[in-house]
Amino acid sequence: MAISEATIESMIKDLELPNNILKTLRDDALKVGVSKKEMEAIIERVMESYKYACVEPCEAVGVVSAQSIGEPGTQMTMRTFHYAGVAEINVTLGLPRLIEIVDARKSPSTPMMTVALDEGYSTDRDKAKNVAWDIEATHIEHLADVTTDLANMQLIIDLNGKILYQRNMNIDDIADKLRDGLGVKISSPDAVENQLIITPDAPSYRELLQLAKNIHAVTLKGIEGVKRVVIRKDGDEYTLYTEGSALKDVLLIEGVDATRTYTNNIVETYEVFGIEAARNSIIKEAVDTLNEQGLTVDIRHLMLVADIMTCDGEVKQIGRHGISGEKASVFARAAFEVTVNHLLDAGMRGDVDELNGVTENIIVGQPIKLGTGDVRLISKRSGRAGLT
Amino acid sequence: MRKISLLDHNSVPKHEIIQVDDIKSLLEKYQIEKGQLPKLKESDPVAKELEAAVGDIVKITRISQTADESLYYRLVIE
Known part of the structure; x- marks a missing residue:
């Protein structure tokens, strides 16, 4: 005679088992319909198997993890660069990336963000594009031709009106930004549309040439450090992928979903979202790197590595300046x-x-x-x- | 300026400061001293949001791929 759900529940609720095993046990017992005696036997067998599967006391788990990650590691590619499937953005893969993760580098060699968009923005391509322009760092070379006029000692900037309109910018904003960034006088002639003229403070050639160089470093719009933004449609919503990472600034932009935005920079994750998020990030990045190479390492080994790296409240590298050095x-x-x-x-x-x-x-x-x-x-x- | 709660983020698990009464039973359960727990810095963004003080113990409910849900505790340090 099969027993009721409540009886099964009361029989298994005090067992020291993880939730997912309890759930499987409950569902399967209900589906098949077991008697009380059978259920007792099942529980006994499950507990036995669970105990058998547990790590024994005094087991050297660290050494087992090191071997389990190290052996597949020998089969990984040494080549640093690859175009990953995601939106033609260059990301470091294979062994160099794995080393980067366990070394807890301040910034990875190819930082990248996945920016999720809020409702309303994620389904509208134009709105998504506007958010992308708010993120991507815009420099003068994207917008204008800069000519150095040696005869009159000035820089002439011819802005492209169409691009300005596309990027939702206007000439006054640019003039202001350049004035702040360079600390020089800027005038716009009335005769020609979309033109700015910059005159250096002191009329010397050196000053002028220096100015012509410095003008390219001024960020006119967007976030400094984000070189490129690619919009891609995942399922039925648009997601932005960025080359370069500046999580803190991106989260403040209107339209960005702050709950799903992710960076592959572990130290940055730690600074913005704290140690637990950094731990999750270490695990995710390591698993993704290994899986991409077609290698399967049990996630428990990577969890152990992540736990050791984060157990002191900060991200420490495995190595001379981190775990082993202490x-x-x-x-x-x-x-x-x-x-x-x-x-x-x-x-x-x-x-x-x-x-x-x-x-x-x-x-x-x-x-x-x-x-x-x-x-x-x-x-x-x-x-x-x-x-x- | 937008206000963002860090705890809403996908990769930040649930954090809560546990009551002083519960600390003793926790330490007894694992048979450890307070200082043997993993640490959480007071300057950690999540600790700041919780307004955790040095000496508090924070209970973290992790979403685990192997065990569905797992509990973790961190001692708040300077």
């Missing part, structure tokens, strides 16, 4: 990189190595405290008088 043991640090420096420094400071870890015990040739090596046998002496 080990307490002198020998463990010396065994990793720059051996002589560590030994020398430790000798000068008079450091003491307690030989608690694995590496240092291997170096001195002692049993390591791992697996069976971590267990001590204790004999119970109770019951025999005179020995206590």
Whole structure:
């Protein structure tokens, strides 16, 4: 006789199992219809299998992770650049990208953002385009021809009216931006439309040529650092992909969905969204990099790496300046990189190595405290008088 | 200027400061000292939004690909 949903619920609710296993257990038991005795047997078998699948105490999970990521890593491409499928934007892939992730670089070699749009903007191509123009950094070379007039000691800027209209800009804004950015006098002649004339403060050739160079560095519209924005239709909504990353500024732009916008720069994610988001970002980036190469690494290994990198509240790299460099043991640090420096420094400071870890015990040739090596046998002496 | 709640973002899991009474049972459950918990900096954007003070413990409900939901705790430090 099958038991009710409530009975099953009460039977499984106190089990120490993850939610998804509980859910499968509940759904399957309901679908098949089991008796109370069967259910008890099922629970017993599930618990047994779950315990069997758990990591045992004293297991060296870090070493297993290192091997599990390292072995597929040998099969990855060494070539740095690839055009990924997403919107013709150049992104670093393969081994160089994986190294970048675990090294927690300040900025990756190809920063990129995926900018989701708010409702109302995401289905309207023109609105999406306007948001894109608000993000992409516009410089003078996109809008105008700049000629250096040596005879009259001035720069003549001929703006393209059509492009200005397209990008929703006007000549006064540009004049203001240039004035702020360069600190020079700017006039617009009445005779010619869409023309600006810049005269340097001091009438010297050097000044003029310097000005002609500097004018290209002024950002007239958009966010500095975002070189290019590509609009693509994913499903039935438009999404923007950017070359260059400036998460903080992008989130403030009208029309950008701040809940779904993502950058591949992990350190930037940490600064804007905090440590937990950075952890998620490390996992996502590492999984994506490995999957793109056709490699499958169990996500638990990458989660362990991400947890270790973020457990102190900041993103630390795996390496000399991060996890490995902060080990307490002198020998463990010396065994990793720059051996002589560590030994020398430790000798000068008079450091003491307690030989608690694995590496240092291997170096001195002692049993390591791992697996069976971590267990001590204790004999119970109770019951025999005179020995206590 | 737009106001954005960081906790609304997809990749930020649910954070909440746990009550002082619950701290003891938490530490007992895992048999650890407070200082052995993973850390969360006071200057972390999410900690600022929660207005967490040094010494608070923040409970994080992560969406996990392997376990559906998993709990994580961080001690707020300077």
